[in-house]
Amino acid sequence: MTALKYQKGTTTMKEKINVTDYANLITKAIPKGVLLNTNGDKFNTMIIGWGHLGTLWNRQTFHVYVRQGRYTKAQLDKTQEFTISIPLDKPDPTINKICGWQSGRDIDKVKEAGLELVDAETIHTPGIRQYPLTIECRVLYSQDQDLSKIPEDIREKTYPRDVDGTYPMANRDFHTMYVGEIVDAYIIK
Numbered sequence: 001m002t003a004l005k006y007q008k009g010t011t012t013m014k015e016k017i018n019v020t021d022y023a024n025l026i027t028k029a030i031p032k033g034v035l036l037n038t039n040g041d042k043f044n045t046m047i048i049g050w051g052h053l054g055t056l057w058n059r060q061t062f063h064v065y066v067r068q069g070r071y072t073k074a075q076l077d078k079t080q081e082f083t084i085s086i087p088l089d090k091p092d093p094t095i096n097k098i099c100g101w102q103s104g105r106d107i108d109k110v111k112e113a114g115l116e117l118v119d120a121e122t123i124h125t126p127g128i129r130q131y132p133l134t135i136e137c138r139v140l141y142s143q144d145q146d147l148s149k150i151p152e153d154i155r156e157k158t159y160p161r162d163v164d165g166t167y168p169m170a171n172r173d174f175h176t177m178y179v180g181e182i183v184d185a186y187i188i189k
């Protein structure tokens with residue numbers, strides 16, 4: 001366990017983990033919503049329901065898929081790093097509602113959702129105390145999706161051409177895949 005200074009002045013303990021030991025928990029948590037945190041112009045977070053642990057070029061990785069219009073995308077492109085915050089039990093409905101339906105362009109999600117930030121160990125993007133399983137990543141690779149290669153039924157449902165990219169759910173914007181190399185992982189105590 002490492003003792004770290006919490007940004008509001010109290011001490012935070014972190015238990016280092018091997019993410020593969022938590023693969024089952026992580027895989028089950030993702031479709032219910034986990035947090036993708038960025039720290040560019042300011043700290044921001046958004047819910048993701050798509051993503052996965054992986055291995056690429058012999059590196060341990062976490063892959064996320066972010067639509068073009070998300071504020072998160074602008075931040076990711078700027079900082080090239082992110083943290084993933086995962087609840088150990090059920091997701092908090094208030095956190096999921098605010099962080100999955102509102103944009104950091106319009107609101108301060110830390111304030112609105114009452115998030116408690118905890119400094120990261122290796123990068124500059126904090127984790128979140130309420131969703132304590134934390135994975136720190138540096139972007140290793142990113143790639144825009146090619147809509148023409150997506151099966152038609154999925155394309156029509158997931159990328160409706162008549163819905164503007166500002167809509168929080170399915171809209172016309174394709175995703176960019178970001179492959180993050182995992183540089184640290186722990187549970188905030």
Ligand SMILES: Cc1cc2nc3c(=O)[nH]c(=O)nc-3n(C[C@H](O)[C@H](O)[C@H](O)COP(=O)(O)O)c2cc1C
Pocket residue numbers: 031032033044045046047048049050051065066067069070071072073096099100101102103104105167168169
């Ligand atoms: C359950 C759930 C899963 C979501 N998964 C994703 C996702 O994987 N990728 C994505 O781009 N948006 C996803 N969203 C939508 C974003 O969380 C939402 O648009 C958010 O407001 C974007 O915030 P931002 O503009 O501050 O980046 C999801 C929303 C919910 C509620």
